[in-house]
Amino acid sequence: MILELQAPSAHRWKSFVLVYSPLLRFWIERKQVPASAQDDILQECLKSIFLGIGEFRRHKFEAGSFRGWLRTIVNRRVADYFRSSSNLKSAPPELLLVAEAREQRDPAELVAEEVALKELEARALHLIRESTAERTWQMFWLSTVEQQPTAKIAEQFDVTPAAVRVAKARVIGRLRKMFVDSASQCES
Numbered sequence: 001m002i003l004e005l006q007a008p009s010a011h012r013w014k015s016f017v018l019v020y021s022p023l024l025r026f027w028i029e030r031k032q033v034p035a036s037a038q039d040d041i042l043q044e045c046l047k048s049i050f051l052g053i054g055e056f057r058r059h060k061f062e063a064g065s066f067r068g069w070l071r072t073i074v075n076r077r078v079a080d081y082f083r084s085s086s087n088l089k090s091a092p093p094e095l096l097l098v099a100e101a102r103e104q105r106d107p108a109e110l111v112a113e114e115v116a117l118k119e120l121e122a123r124a125l126h127l128i129r130e131s132t133a134e135r136t137w138q139m140f141w142l143s144t145v146e147q148q149p150t151a152k153i154a155e156q157f158d159v160t161p162a163a164v165r166v167a168k169a170r171v172i173g174r175l176r177k178m179f180v181d182s183a184s185q186c187e188s
Helices: 010-030 034-053 066-083 109-128 136-146 150-157 161-178 180-187
Strands: none
Touching: 010 066, 010 109, 034 066, 034 109, 109 161, 136 150, 136 161, 150 161
């Protein structure tokens, strides 16, 4: 999905916004942004992502990740908000720093972020589920989630074991496309 966003597509952008907006909003809320400004900052983040997606590069041996890139954009837009003349006085000094090391973050925030990431994965699975043939999805689900033997699934759907593996690979391939960070970790 991320790499496909670099080629203009209203459908892909809509899917991206649906999947990632709640995570972006989560990060914005954690920065003590007043509720009245959160939607505006989210829009500024989405605008920055849309305009900058062509510049995002993920290389196997380079530091950084797509979520790290997104977090940096959120941090910068939040810092921009607090730097504006009327909001500078209300900004905690640490919010004006763009980079924030994982070790410096509150453990409770890390747990909350993990929950937000699980929700992101659930939304992505839902999107993939909606656009995948029922039979393909069932073979994937039985094989991957329920970990049933390939031969048993093949027998149930009256297909070859190779067809089950292909169905599983198709769905996993779509998941990897959606989560470039996870895909590159799987290859490492």
